[in-house]
């Protein structure tokens with residue numbers, strides 16, 4: 437700290453000696469004026485006594501004054517040391533705005549300004565010198581204007597000033613006026629704090645940009661589950677603006693459960709929920725909720741993934757697969773099951789029969805003299821005839837169309853589950869009757885003038901020791917017998 441004015445002891449001592457001398461001289465004068473002999477002896481003694489008393493007094497006063505002065509000096513030194521030890525700079529300007537005192541830290545901040553500080557320069561001169569050196573980056577290019585503003589606001593600021601100096605140092609400046617019209621200034625370096633704030637601001641800006649650009653909906657909720665903020669994807673997702681969504685309860689957005697849904701219940705693993713777009717369109721959404729709880733805030737962050745389109749695509753794919761599966765087991769011409777389906781069903785039902793002990797029956801159905809039909813009416817008509825017969829056969833079984841399959845050419849196989857030979861015979865007869873009643877013209881048939889069928893019927897209780905192929909062979913044999921027996925008939929063959 438620069439020295440303040442020192443107290444002077446020597447003038448006081450000189451004054452005391454002067455008073456003593458004058459008293460002695462007065463006594464001597466009084467001695468001269470009196471001619472009395474008794475005075476002659478007393479006056480010099482009195483004068484000497486006054487002088488001695490004065491000297492003693494002066495010595496005593498001087499001693500106590502020096503001690504007081506030493507104490508004051510020590511106190512001042514302690515104060516100066518304390519102010520010098522402060523991490524902040526201290527500067528004191530008098531009523532003419534001249535720098536009259538400052539501490540070491542101020543010199544550390546502005547080392548090149550030491551001379552100006554020492555010559556008690558005014559605040560304006562100091563600032564001007566700093567500006568000339570380019571020490572205040574924010575003022576560059578508008579130095580005069582900046583100085584004017586600084587002077588006008590000096591000592592009037594309601595809060596601290598933030599100033600950047602030497603390109604890389606940030607100071608927080610507190611200034612206040614003293615009663616005598618001076619100004620006391622304190623400068624604290626806050627470079628670290630500002631750098632932290634800057635990096636925090638950069639992170640925030642980055643986070644904001646990420647949230648804004650995110651393809652997912654991101655929204656924050658207050659502790660009660662009401663919307664605070666949403667990103668553009670959320671607006672797009674629901675068809676409502678951020679302003680419209682603000683304050684809406686999460687329960688109103690997801691699943692229409694109203695206030696029943698609380699974000700606390702949604703914490704943890706992602707959940708699949710449904711919601712409605714403004715247009716009323718149903719949305720399939722995945723919602724992930726995280727809680728943010730600190731000493732000062734309690735809120736929830738929600739990430740919303742829209743999988744409506746994915747769900748639609750999955751549904752389309754499922755249907756396509758179903759269609760493909762159906763097509764792979766369906767006969768393209770007649771719409772009944774194909775040979776592949778028949779083979780699958782036979783295996784499946786054979787195994788089921790072995791477990792359940794229930795009978796399984798098979799009808800092998802063949803259109804009589806179909807070659808003649810084709811020859812007479814053509815293949816297109818032949819195809820049409822096959823379709824009509826398939827439809828008729830299907831109408832004769834009540835347990836699902838899969839039981840009717842095109843075995844090959846103009847031959848059909850009908851697999852009847854839980855059906856014994858009698859039951860199968862009934863179905864076979866129904867098929868014969870149905871085709872007869874349909875009276876599909878077949879002029880070339882030697883049997884009758886309409887399409888007729890021959891059917892071989894076989895039934896058994898499947899067992900693991902017997903191959904399912906045996907059922908086909910048996911039904912085939914019965915069909916052969918029916919053909920041999922004159923066609924347009926059914927033959928039941930006991931399973932051997």
Ligand SMILES: Nc1nc2c(ncn2[C@@H]2O[C@H](COP(=O)(O)OP(=O)(O)OP(=O)(O)O)[C@@H](O)[C@H]2O)c(=O)[nH]1
Pocket residue numbers: 769802803804805806807808810814815816817818819822844845846919923
């Ligand atoms: N239009 C048409 N004809 C087919 C199809 N598949 C097989 N055929 C015909 O069916 C006929 C079967 O003839 P065959 O095996 O001799 O038997 P069929 O003439 O019915 O004589 P039987 O069975 O002994 O009464 C052949 O002429 C084949 O061309 C088809 O998908 N469409």
